Amino acid sequence: MNRDFRSIPVINIEGLGSSDPGRRRAVASEIEVAARDVGFFYVTGHGVPESSRRQLEAAAQRFFGLPAPKKMEVYIGLSENHSGYVPEGEEVFSSGKIDRKEAFDVGLDYDGPPRGGMLGPNLWPDLEGFKADVGAYYAQVQALARILFRGFALALGQPEDFFEARLSAPPAQLRLIHYPFDPDAVDAEGIGAHTDYECFTILYSTAPGLEVLNGAGEWIDAPPLPGGFIINIGDMIETWSNGAFVATSHRVRKVSAERYSFPFFATCDYDTAVEPLPGFVTADRPARYPRIISGEHLFAQTAQTFGYLKKRIAAGAVILPEGAQALESFGQQARAKSAVR
Numbered sequence: 001m002n003r004d005f006r007s008i009p010v011i012n013i014e015g016l017g018s019s020d021p022g023r024r025r026a027v028a029s030e031i032e033v034a035a036r037d038v039g040f041f042y043v044t045g046h047g048v049p050e051s052s053r054r055q056l057e058a059a060a061q062r063f064f065g066l067p068a069p070k071k072m073e074v075y076i077g078l079s080e081n082h083s084g085y086v087p088e089g090e091e092v093f094s095s096g097k098i099d100r101k102e103a104f105d106v107g108l109d110y111d112g113p114p115r116g117g118m119l120g121p122n123l124w125p126d127l128e129g130f131k132a133d134v135g136a137y138y139a140q141v142q143a144l145a146r147i148l149f150r151g152f153a154l155a156l157g158q159p160e161d162f163f164e165a166r167l168s169a170p171p172a173q174l175r176l177i178h179y180p181f182d183p184d185a186v187d188a189e190g191i192g193a194h195t196d197y198e199c200f201t202i203l204y205s206t207a208p209g210l211e212v213l214n215g216a217g218e219w220i221d222a223p224p225l226p227g228g229f230i231i232n233i234g235d236m237i238e239t240w241s242n243g244a245f246v247a248t249s250h251r252v253r254k255v256s257a258e259r260y261s262f263p264f265f266a267t268c269d270y271d272t273a274v275e276p277l278p279g280f281v282t283a284d285r286p287a288r289y290p291r292i293i294s295g296e297h298l299f300a301q302t303a304q305t306f307g308y309l310k311k312r313i314a315a316g317a318v319i320l321p322e323g324a325q326a327l328e329s330f331g332q333q334a335r336a337k338s339a340v341r
Contacts, residue, residue, distance in 0.1 A: 004216040009034045010225065014045030016151050028154030035155060035241070039233045039248030040212050042225045043148075048140050050227065053204055053262075056176070059133040060260050063104060063125060064178040074125045076105060077308030081120030082173075083107050090307045100254065104176040106134055110169060116270050117299045117309075117318070118171035138174050138264075141202055145172065145266035148200065148231065156240060157279045166268040171295055172198070179209070179252070179259040195247040196234040197301040198267035203230045205261040213249040222250070235297065236267065239289040242276035270295030290323065300324035 011030045015023035034041035063071070068087075076084035086103040106122055114120030124131045146167060153162035193213065203210075208223040210230070222230055238247040252261070268274075272294035276287040300320050303309040312318035 003037045003214070004218075005038045005214050006220060008038060008040050008042055008212065008220070008222050008230065010042040010044060010228070012045040013043045013147070013151065014047075016147050017047075024150070024160070025154055028151045031151050032155035032245075035152075035233055035237070035245035038212075038214075039246040040222060040230060040250075042228045042230050044225070044228045046144050046147075046229060048144055048229075052137050052140055055133040056137040056204075056262060057206065057260055059130050060104070060176040060178060060262070063127055063130060063176070064102060066125075066127070071102075071125070074104075074123045075308075076123070076306070079120070079123040080114040080117070081107060081110070081122075082118055082302060082306075082309075083120075084123035085125075086306075091305050092307070099252075100182060101177055101179050101252075103178070106138060106174045106176070107171055108169060109135070110171075112169075116171070116295045117303070118173075118295055119169065119270060134174070134176070137262075141174065141264045142172060142266075144229075145200075145202060145264065148202070148266070152200065152237060155245075156237075156277060158277070163268065166272045166294075168269055170267050170269050171298060172267050173265045175261075175263050175265075177261040177263070179261070181256065181258040182254065183256055193249045193251040195238075195249055196232060196263075196265060197236075197298050198234040198265040199236045200234050200266050201232045202264040202266060203232070203261065205230075205259065207257050207259040209252045209254075209259055210261075211251050211253055213251075219251070219253075234265070234267075235301075236274045236292075236294060239274050239292065240277050240280075242280035242285065243288050244280055267298060268294045292323075292325070293321070296321035297325065 011027065011034065013027055015027040018024055071085045074084045076082065076086050078084060083105050086105060088100065088102050107118065109122050110119045111121065149163040149167065150160045153160050205224050208221060210222040211219040212222050214220050232250065233245050233247050235247050237245050273291060274294055275291040276289055281287050303313060303318065303320060309318060313320065
């Protein structure tokens with residue numbers, strides 16, 4: 001269980017780009033501590049220009065300002081690779097509560113045939129400048145993810161290039177999320193508590209609202225850091241570390257202010273096998289996680305939360321991968337369930 005932290009650590013990752021191996025290892029050591037103790041950390045020195053984030057925000061405002069019928073022209077249920085518009089109520093976590101939000105999901109603009117429900121060409125709206133601005137940000141944050149993957153490799157006790165061969169065409173997703181102005185909002189959940197399915201998440205948001213669950217079961221605020229990103233551990237890094245690095249549960253409480261959030265879910269290639277690394281498995285700590293396939297896990301978790309995919313499953317058009325994990329199989333919630341049994 002992660003510790004009873006009260007704040008989120010800040011790490012300057014500029015050293016990961018240094019030619020000095022000592023500087024790179026020093027940053028990786030900070031990542032390791034944060035991953036073990038909190039599962040969340042802020043990063044500065046990341047190199048993504050502020051102008052790119054502002055262009056992304058403006059693009060989101062233009063799209064979400066469109067009339068509902070226009071947005072539904074690119075409804076995610078029309079895609080074969082999980083891209084497009086997500087209306088309010090489409091995505092529901094295990095709590096069953098409908099979150100007050102809408103989103104637009106973007107993946108790798110993959111030019112091969114759609115694969116596994118997560119890879120293929122994006123479904124873009126006919127909106128001037130939207131594809132260019134969102135695509136530019138996707139490329140920049142994807143480059144940042146590759147840098148962080150090298151830091152995580154060292155933090156896991158692996159060679160720096162451990163992930164390189166697993167990043168040829170990853171189904172990494174960027175979400176543009178809009179929380180509308182709600183003058184009647186009360187301090188409650190805006191997004192139900194969950195862990196992220198991938199390796200780690202790179203988040204930029206415009207206003208407070210994100211909360212992180214500490215080891216004492218308390219929700220800790222994780223407001224935006226000016227100029228920084230917030231990073232959190234996902235299910236796959238938790239698996240590789242045999243639970244030493246925790247996929248910390250988090251949620252978004254309801255706030256009255258209009259809010260935009262832009263998580264980038266960094267992951268590995270679809271066929272990547274993920275299982276506890278030997279360095280984290282001992283006689284006293286045997287492997288606690290089954291071997292999973294990266295893309296299959298991502299699709300299975302997604303299919304259990306999105307309405308259009310649930311309908312395809314019910315109709316027999318989609319079948320969950322064999323051995324698919326149920327929701328809340330990782331992080332504190334999963335550990336709490338296990339302790340109760």
